[in-house]
Amino acid sequence: MKDERNEAIEALMQLHSQILECRRCPLWKTRTNAVPGEGRLDAKIMFVGEGPGNQEDRQGRPFVGPAGRFLNELLGIAGLRREDVFITNVLKCRPPDPLNPEKVRKPTTDEVEACRDYLIAQIALIKPKVICLLGDTALKVLLDRSMSISKVHAHPFVKSGIVYVPLYHPAAALHKESLKDVLKQDMLKLREIIDMVMQAETDATHVGIEKQATSI
Numbered sequence: 001m002k003d004e005r006n007e008a009i010e011a012l013m014q015l016h017s018q019i020l021e022c023r024r025c026p027l028w029k030t031r032t033n034a035v036p037g038e039g040r041l042d043a044k045i046m047f048v049g050e051g052p053g054n055q056e057d058r059q060g061r062p063f064v065g066p067a068g069r070f071l072n073e074l075l076g077i078a079g080l081r082r083e084d085v086f087i088t089n090v091l092k093c094r095p096p097d098p099l100n101p102e103k104v105r106k107p108t109t110d111e112v113e114a115c116r117d118y119l120i121a122q123i124a125l126i127k128p129k130v131i132c133l134l135g136d137t138a139l140k141v142l143l144d145r146s147m148s149i150s151k152v153h154a155h156p157f158v159k160s161g162i163v164y165v166p167l168y169h170p171a172a173a174l175h176k177e178s179l180k181d182v183l184k185q186d187m188l189k190l191r192e193i194i195d196m197v198m199q200a201e202t203d204a205t206h207v208g209i210e211k212q213a214t215s216i
């Protein structure tokens, strides 16, 4: 079991080296650094955002700008420490806005398709129990294209043995003040969901989470 874990960690580190050199889509031309993600390589909880912003691109680390500072606060509300979870994005390189390269734009379908396998491989190697989907892009890529974050935030979904919890992206709350409270409340619900998942793991009843979650 330990050897299996060590092999997965080694494979993950190789994957991250591959991401740092990746040229699968044109975003390699404008990036300063690719941002594979960071945190525990065997984390039970994973957070997936959309893509790196300016500071993330400069530092090669996810969620280190203003949205990242708010995410740290939110993690605290859910009783989580940044070093105990794994944080990454759907897109590993910053997508610059062509009209204002200082800003970022939404990822294109082609960019998401080119980068998607990295995220899927990260999930397969880390084997998280809970994946928090930060914003519509992560929601649509990992759960369901037809879902909207405003309708399903903080509701748990079970797919292939993993519990997915959609949440608003912290950056959205920086633009819309009213979402800050929504997100803070959702982090309390996330804590309850995590507790149920961990409980289900220890007593193998799965009752609490199965009653609440929607299976996909």
Ligand code: SF4
Pocket: 019, 022, 023, 024, 025, 026, 027, 028, 034, 091, 092, 093, 111, 114, 115
């Ligand atoms: S965004 Fe993804 S696919 Fe595109 S160059 Fe970066 S790592 Fe490669």
